Amino acid sequence: MVVGTGAYVQKNEAYPLDKKTLGKIVWRSFLVDASLNSETGESVGWLYAILPGLKKIHEDEKDLALAMGHHLEYVHTGGFFSTFAMGVTLALEQQKADLETIRSVRTAACAAADGCGSLLFKYILMPLTLMWVLLMAQSGNVAGIAIYACVMLAAVFLLRFALMNYGYAKGTRAVESLTRNKEALTHGSRIGGLFMLGTLAAYLTSTVAPVLQVQDVVLTPVTFFSGACGLLCTWLAYHLLAKKNWSIMQCVLLFMVLSVILGVIGVFGGSPFLG
Numbered sequence: 001m002v003v004g005t006g007a008y009v010q011k012n013e014a015y016p017l018d019k020k021t022l023g024k025i026v027w028r029s030f031l032v033d034a035s036l037n038s039e040t041g042e043s044v045g046w047l048y049a050i051l052p053g054l055k056k057i058h059e060d061e062k063d064l065a066l067a068m069g070h071h072l073e074y075v076h077t078g079g080f081f082s083t084f085a086m087g088v089t090l091a092l093e094q095q096k097a098d099l100e101t102i103r104s105v106r107t108a109a110c111a112a113a114d115g116c117g118s119l120l121f122k123y124i125l126m127p128l129t130l131m132w133v134l135l136m137a138q139s140g141n142v143a144g145i146a147i148y149a150c151v152m153l154a155a156v157f158l159l160r161f162a163l164m165n166y167g168y169a170k171g172t173r174a175v176e177s178l179t180r181n182k183e184a185l186t187h188g189s190r191i192g193g194l195f196m197l198g199t200l201a202a203y204l205t206s207t208v209a210p211v212l213q214v215q216d217v218v219l220t221p222v223t224f225f226s227g228a229c230g231l232l233c234t235w236l237a238y239h240l241l242a243k244k245n246w247s248i249m250q251c252v253l254l255f256m257v258l259s260v261i262l263g264v265i266g267v268f269g270g271s272p273f274l275g
Helices: 019-031 043-057 061-070 082-094 099-138 143-170 172-180 182-205 221-243 248-264
Strands: 212-214 217-219
Touching: 019 043, 019 082, 019 143, 043 061, 043 082, 061 099, 082 099, 082 143, 099 143, 099 248, 221 248
Parallel strands: none
Antiparallel strands: 212 217
């Protein structure tokens, strides 16, 4: 849906946005997903976030109305790296670039922000932090919940402010840089996923209950298969990630389902269902 068509009346480049305005946009960016829908994506939340910048840039009311309509087109940033795309877009708005250029760069910036933000938060930071919290909770330490909240909040706040300044300062060069490094980030997320799944496998094998006792010697599955189980889980994760193009989240869910099934049938200790 294209609702912003035409050209700006004032072609002169606007003054750079001040830190206060950029900060206001960052705070508003937390509501970018508030209006998420299948027709226009995050467009209403997107426009609400960048509106202070647009008002500073476009003094002419017709230009402001045109810009607002233009930014009500379909937008999807994924939320995590939304300020990066906002900074890049506002840099072009400040230069009074034509709408087709702004539209093309905005689409590329949003795609890069969505992909890289999902990789960093959904597939690396969140699962790794949750694994740490689960291990702490297993030992009865409830501080893990506060640690998880602090880590995620700190990451979200720091990245949003940093990416806003970076995207606005670098403009289109920031999109090229992020797109160029996306492959390396994807590879790094896969490596991080393997470490995470290996840790999960090691934790699960260390909690397997005893199944056989010969005189005074207790034999457990860990005695025979601890190393082999970890190796098998790592190989399975690698096969699914590299050969079957699974995502890290899919692999984690698979291991979680297997853990629940094995726990129910009593492999991880006495099952409440089997008595």
